[in-house]
Amino acid sequence: MVSLGVFIDSVVQIRGGVHRYPVVVNAGLLDQLGRYTRKYLPRETSAIISDSNVARLLADRVKMSLASAGFRPTLIMIPAGEKSKTLKQAGAICDRMIAAGLDRKSFVIGLGGGVIGDISGFVAAIYHRGIPHIQIPTTLLAMVDSSIGGKTGVDTPAGKNLIGAFHRPSLVIDDVDVLKTLPPRQFNQGFAEVIKHAVIADANMFRMLQSWKAGAAPALQRLIKRNIEIKSRIVAKDERDRTGERALLNFGHTVGHAIERAGDYRKFLHGEAVSLGIVAACGVSMKKTGLPPDQHTAIVDLLGQFGLPTRLPSDFPRRKILDAVKFDKKFEDGKIRFVVTPRIGMAYVADNVTLDDVREAVKQL
Ligand SMILES: NC(=O)c1ccc[n+]([C@@H]2O[C@H](COP(=O)([O-])OP(=O)(O)OC[C@H]3O[C@@H](n4cnc5c(N)ncnc54)[C@H](O)[C@@H]3O)[C@@H](O)[C@H]2O)c1
Ligand SMILES: [Zn+2]
Numbered sequence: 524m525v526s527l528g529v530f531i532d533s534v535v536q537i538r539g540g541v542h543r544y545p546v547v548v549n550a551g552l553l554d555q556l557g558r559y560t561r562k563y564l565p566r567e568t569s570a571i572i573s574d575s576n577v578a579r580l581l582a583d584r585v586k587m588s589l590a591s592a593g594f595r596p597t598l599i600m601i602p603a604g605e606k607s608k609t610l611k612q613a614g615a616i617c618d619r620m621i622a623a624g625l626d627r628k629s630f631v632i633g634l635g636g637g638v639i640g641d642i643s644g645f646v647a648a649i650y651h652r653g654i655p656h657i658q659i660p661t662t663l664l665a666m667v668d669s670s671i672g673g674k675t676g677v678d679t680p681a682g683k684n685l686i687g688a689f690h691r692p693s694l695v696i697d698d699v700d701v702l703k704t705l706p707p708r709q710f711n712q713g714f715a716e717v718i719k720h721a722v723i724a725d726a727n728m729f730r731m732l733q734s735w736k737a738g739a740a741p742a743l744q745r746l747i748k749r750n751i752e753i754k755s756r757i758v759a760k761d762e763r764d765r766t767g768e769r770a771l772l773n774f775g776h777t778v779g780h781a782i783e784r785a786g787d788y789r790k791f792l793h794g795e796a797v798s799l800g801i802v803a804a805c806g807v808s809m810k811k812t813g814l815p816p817d818q819h820t821a822i823v824d825l826l827g828q829f830g831l832p833t834r835l836p837s838d839f840p841r842r843k844i845l846d847a848v849k850f851d852k853k854f855e856d857g858k859i860r861f862v863v864t865p866r867i868g869m870a871y872v873a874d875n876v877t878l879d880d881v882r883e884a885v886k887q888l
Pocket of ligand 1: 574575576577580603604605608635636637638639641661662664665668669670671672673674675683684701702703704705706709793
């Protein structure tokens with residue numbers, strides 16, 4: 524039986540089966556990276572995979588910190604953005620690692636947001652049939668969500684994350700200082716996943732967010748830790764996404780993914796689309812589970828408080844959203860598996876939600 528993630532000092536020991544890995548959350552951690560890496564990865568050769576924005580800001584510091592502990596990593600930089608998350612790019616990274624002489628005793632460090640986390644993790648999963656992966660998430664979304672849970676992968680023209688592998692990191696380093704350079708829109712989109720976690724699992728955190736004041740670093744650190752704990756606890760029950768527990772994390776994502784797709788992945792950032800998806804999921808929840816209207820309002824207000832969209836622009840192609848839901852999801856007897864919340868702090872997968880229910884909720888957006 525797997526158990527919960529627990530905090531040890533600032534280290535979250537995530538347990539999934541017999542494997543545990545530390546997630547360290549603190550300020551100023553990049554300068555201690557060499558020390559942490561020595562402690563947790565007794566290996567020599569490595570590649571740092573990063574994107575053009577993040578490498579410009581942080582690669583030198585990361586390299587210096589690693590050098591102070593005797594590491595000589597190879598830096599591999601790819602263009603920033605989702606369009607880099609492809610099989611072709613993963614192959615090109617592998618070729619460069621081969622050229623740099625890296626072998627099965629090497630390891631990979633992903634330095635960047637969720638795009639880098641996913642593609643570097645995927646490369647780590649397939650290179651020499653799997654080598655260790657260190658995640659250094661540099662966006663809020665990557666810290667509270669994508670670096671936790673071991674899902675790695677790339678996109679194809681047919682859709683996002685269609686090719687991938689489960690590959691747990693060996694170490695996750697969350698240096699909250701790196702978030703200072705994150706553009707506000709990117710920072711805010713991370714709160715969509717934070718609010719999602721609150722709605723599905725933590726009413727106390729929801730109340731805390733309602734009185735959130737921007738700028739307090741220790742509070743942000745605590746918030747990140749809490750979110751890692753929530754996600755890892757859910758993942759630990761269903762690491763391979765088989766029993767349905769992990770599906771709770773898809774709250775707001777059925778409609779959210781459809782909105783991203785309908786907007787050609789340009790109109791909204793992932794977290795913004797998820798914010799709209801959460802509003803739609805709350806609409807379905809009011810009808811199907813009796814979510815009280817005042818809680819629905821509180822959720823919408825909280826999303827708005829973090830600058831997240833809660834209404835669709837009038838010119839948005841709404842019809843495309845339903846087409847995308849149909850493309851993405853299997854309907855059985857006209858019903859879809861859809862995550863609903865009966866009250867803040869709780870969620871479950873309902874099997875009685877129809878396409879009409881979803882259509883009605885999207886109409887309200
Ligand atoms: N594996 C999972 O479980 C999981 C979960 C959620 C999302 N994801 C994936 O995560 C990706 C989205 O992640 P994201 O939102 O972090 O996107 P991203 O990695 O594209 O980063 C967003 C932008 O911010 C820039 N950036 C990153 N850190 C910065 C910093 N510290 N300062 C300044 N700029 C910085 C990046 O260069 C990029 O332009 C998607 O591909 C999604 O599929 C994966
Ligand atoms: Zn998400």
